[in-house]
Amino acid sequence: MQGILVLLFVVSTFEQKVTDCSANGVTIQWRPELSQVQKLDPSKARLGSCPPSSMSMEDDTLLFSVGFHDCGFRKLVSEDKVMYTNLLTYNLDAGLPPITELVACVYDLSSNSTDLDNVRNDLVFTLELMNSDFNGPAPSTMFTFGTRIPIRAKVEQQVLGPLWIYLQYCMLANTQDLTQASRLHTLISDDGCLIESKEGNATFLPRREPSEILLYFQAFKFASGEQVFLHCDMTTSDLQSFSVDKKACQYQNGWGWELLDDPTRSYICNCCDSTCIQRTGFESGVYTRQVLGPFTMVDSQHSAEDESTFRSDEKGLGVPVWVVGLSVCLVLMLIAGSIASSYYLCFWRGGRLGYRPSRELLNKY
Structure with a gap:
């Protein structure tokens, strides 16, 4: 090393x-x-x-x-x-x-390490929630169970040519600090195996450029309604050189593990079902960890309630819709009660008191 x-x-x-x-x-x-x-x-x-x-x-x-x-x-x-x-x-x-x-x-x-040279080139790593077309940021950070959560990882630098980026490990947690998390769920392990593609519902998308990698996973019941953070370890490479240390593998039903960038070399992904042993020696490139979040994963009922609250706030009401509805009902009941009281006092009771024949008049006839 x-x-x-x-x-x-x-x-x-x-x-x-x-x-x-x-x-x-x-x-x-x-x-x-x-x-x-x-x-x-x-x-x-x-x-x-x-x-x-x-x-x-x-x-x-x-x-x-x-x-x-x-x-x-x-x-x-x-x-x-x-x-x-x-x-x-x-x-x-x-x-x-x-x-x-x-x-x-x-x-x-x-001092002559490739890693140190790359660090000095002011690399900028990003990990972002995207919209469904991956052409802009996500419109919301709330995702209902069963919907896709699009993720983009990207690296940029000013001096050298484009780099290849790889996700080595990605884990969901209910805290921004992994050591404090009480709930954890692994999406990517073993230096690039998207295990969620086999055990859940996730996939890599074809690269648009070497310096970014796109994937999505399906929202599921994990820390439901709580804040969720995605912790990812990333690495870079100057060349398109795949190895057990730097790869992007996903599971295809009926086929097995497939290498995203070159399916003809999918044998590199065979270790994803066991343990991927790193090669001897120090791998060139920059390694970093990025944290994405918070975002939430909820069921459709909670999502609808939160959407109703959001719409009420947009209209300037400042309160949920159900509170407004209840208030309207109470006001209508008060108005109806006032009308009934007025009728009783002014017409029914008042009329009887004003025209009731006296006992003396009745006895006279």
Whole structure:
């Protein structure tokens, strides 16, 4: 790997020890902070999505020895550094929050690195909600279940020629900060596998230019009515060179996994059903994470109610339609009551009092 390890950091509360942070992976010895009555159970521990490699019974220490392509590590570029991050978690008994520890390996890019050169070219990444034709922004950030949500990822630069852009990982969350999310749903994994195209309803669209990638997924019952954020890890390439590290794969029913940009090389996508192993060496290009949102996914009933409120506001009423209707009914009832009272006082009761014959007059005849 082109780069020098400058920092390995594990946020700890109790005797965490990292023994190696190599070019392609990390080895961690971890002893979670447990009470004296709690017994260490390796089945409750994870580094990202990976269980411990082994456990030392003598000192209750868990050993993780994994590569950065495993376990859901995140790869981010910031200025002249590349950082791999993940979370150590240990699930406690029901009702107790899990123990979590952040793991990060940070590498300093060499001065002649392609990554550093690209960063200095002032790349601009965008992740946007689009309209159905992908020719403008979405007219609304509210989507009813079953409708398509169009997404565009794009990179722009001023100096060099057009870049190819790839989405490596994309995940829905109910918070802007992934570490605080209580609901998560993966759309893209394994450096470009659109798994939602197999497990749900999503697809890539043909590229209009190398520097953008278009896709949509179908709105579904996820954090219904709550704010939703789309977190995506992106990378670039100077050339149209597909690999297990940089690809755009989608599942076609009756056919299998297909490479978006060259279906004749769809064998690159075969790993999408298992785990895509990265190639040896450091891949050139810029890696970044973008967050899109918030937007909401709701059922049609909630959407209609919100639309009614919106229309009322547009007309200057400032209140929902049902409130206006109820107010009108109450006003009509008050008017009808006033008319009935006036009739009683002025005609029926008043007439009887004014023309009632006296008892003396009746006795006289």
